[in-house]
Amino acid sequence: MFIAKDWEQYELIDLGGGEKLERWGDVVLRRPDPQIIWPIQPRNRKRWDAADAHYHRSNAGGGHWEFRKQLPERWKIQYGPLHFYIKPTNFKHTGLFPEQAANWSWIMESIQRAGRPIKLLNLFAYTGGATVAAASAGAEVVHVDAAKGMVQWAKENVQLSGLQHRTVRFITDDVFKFVMREQRRGNRYDAIVMDPPSYGRGPGGETWKLEKDLYPFLQTCLSILSDKPLFVLVNAYTTGLSPVVLSNLMKLTLGQRYGGRITTGELGLPVTLSDLVLPAGILGRWEGQ
DSSP states (O other): OEEOOOOSSEEEEEEETTEEEEEETTEEEEEEOTTOOSOOOGGGHHHHHTOSEEEEEOTTSOEEEEESSOOOSOEEEEETTEEEEEOOOTTSOOSOOGGGHHHHHHHHHHHHHHOSOOEEEEESOTTOHHHHHHHHTTOEEEEEESOHHHHHHHHHHHHHTTOTTSOEEEEESOHHHHHHHHHHHTOOBSEEEEOOOSEEEOTTSOEEEHHHHHHHHHHHHHTTBOSSOOEEEEEEOOTTOOHHHHHHHHIIIIIHHHOOEEEEEEEEEEBTTSSOEEEEEEEEEEEOO
16 A cells, blocks of 8 residues: 655545544544544544544535634645645545645656656646646656646646646646647657546546546557656546556556556555544556666
8 A cells, every 4th residue: 555654744544434534734624524434532532523624415415514613714834845725625625636736756867867858748647746746756747637627727826836847737638638739649658647537537528437548548548658757657546446456557558668667555544543544445556667
């Protein structure tokens, strides 16, 4: 398991009752997580009751935030040289997945160790955690996401990290159509990061289902890799998808084409008030020779 254990301004305080208690900078949030199938320990109850905000899930879908005190519209947290804006959204999220810090460190180290210019493509790029990490390490980055608001948030995270002088292109587009256009244009990348959804629907009614579409999408991405690719990173949050399955997919695509090394596993967050670890999706890393 790849555990994001080097945070100072984020903390997973406790788990229980289908929820997680987290500190984001100076703000403590209480959010649902269906994996947490044990109760809150009575000795920790006071910590839970003191949360600054609590997201309540609705039986009809969605939910709402209950704010125990006035919070800023958004605030800042830092991971090493990387800075991000945090904001409680209507869908329980905060604009950042803290377990990805394990990947950000690896991305930065891989780019710095390469000793050559690296052009990186970040697909399904959300608010730009990997974009900020790659730009911080000196890579040229192309950031692609279909949600205009998320792309704007990513731009602000890049600026907040003092990286506005880096070469970063922000593109609001359907990821699959963008990759096909890059293939036709002959554009190539030394590294690709992707965080595909379990399920999605495109603007023209196209449907994406990770179990059905990830293999052909990876095959298509081979055509936009450079002659000497550095790495490909795939994140997945689909329930029930095994790291071994992801390893098999990468062997049948990247491995067959380039050889190299494949590493897969789970992402995790350590819990402060216990020796528990919260699993938070899986990853697959392919590294060139």
